[in-house]
Amino acid sequence: MEDGFRMILEGMGEDPNREGLIDTPKRVAKMYAELMTSLSGETRAEDILKxxxxxxxxxxxxxxxxxxxxxxxxxxxxxxxxxxxxxxxxxxxxxxxxxxxxxxxxxxxxxxxxxxxxxxxxxxxxxxxxxxxxxxxxxxxxxxxxxxxxxxxxxxxxxxxxxxxxxxxxxxxxxxxxxxxxx
Ligand SMILES: [Zn+2]
The missing domain is CATH 3.30.1130.10 (GTP cyclohydrolase I, C-terminal domain/NADPH-dependent 7-cyano-7-deazaguanine reductase, N-terminal domain)
Structure with missing residues (x-):
């Protein structure tokens, strides 16, 4: 995800190495992991209602x-x-x-x-x-x-x-x- 987001920034015409963006790919990857927790398969939907x-x-x-x-x-x-x-x-x-x-x-x-x-x-x-x-x-x-x-x-x-x-x-x-x- 980090590499992917760095490519998105480049695709936008941004410089992913400038100060404000240097850690952005890492933050974005961490954020998506949090936002998409149900993709991890750790919880089954059925178990919530068990x-x-x-x-x-x-x-x-x-x-x-x-x-x-x-x-x-x-x-x-x-x-x-x-x-x-x-x-x-x-x-x-x-x-x-x-x-x-x-x-x-x-x-x-x-x-x-x-x-x-x-x-x-x-x-x-x-x-x-x-x-x-x-x-x-x-x-x-x-x-x-x-x-x-x-x-x-x-x-x-x-x-x-x-x-x-x-x-x-x-x-x-x-x-x-x-x-x-x-x-
Ligand atoms: Zn839409």
Missing amino acids: TRFHEKYDEMIIVPDIQFASMCEHHFLPFTGKAHVAYIPGDCVVGLSKIPRVVEYYARLPQIQERMTRQIAELIQKVLQPKGVAVVLEASHMCMTMRGVKKPGAMMVTTQLLGRFKTDEKTRAEFMSRIYAPR
Whole structure:
């Protein structure tokens, strides 16, 4: 990565040996290792949800406003925003901190927002086997705000609904009204 970034600097017309840039390739390599931890394979996504509690609770559980930062794989610029996740338990629930960890896991990969939305929903569906899962991601993409159409603050909203959230309009409406309600 260090050699690669030095070449990128040269390609830009920069001098990678000038004082301010001399250690930049090393810093950038270290930073990408941190930002892309899920590529290392050290954690399996399934393992994040392995501690489950058997509970009779059949109403919607909503974890709103999970802040995340990920990297657009098309331009390698960040996209940042909030995830809202809900599920209706089957026979088990997970601790509150686990859902943000799932979001974080999928953020730490070269990503596109649509795929990240789907991956979060599919993992929860696969591991917890709930009656339904809903995931909404709202994010601002640096590749839109810094270049191209240059619309600062432009948001993209993506949604993945599974199970009851997909088939039952009332469930879906309850979820949407609660994530967008003033809190
Ligand atoms: Zn992009």
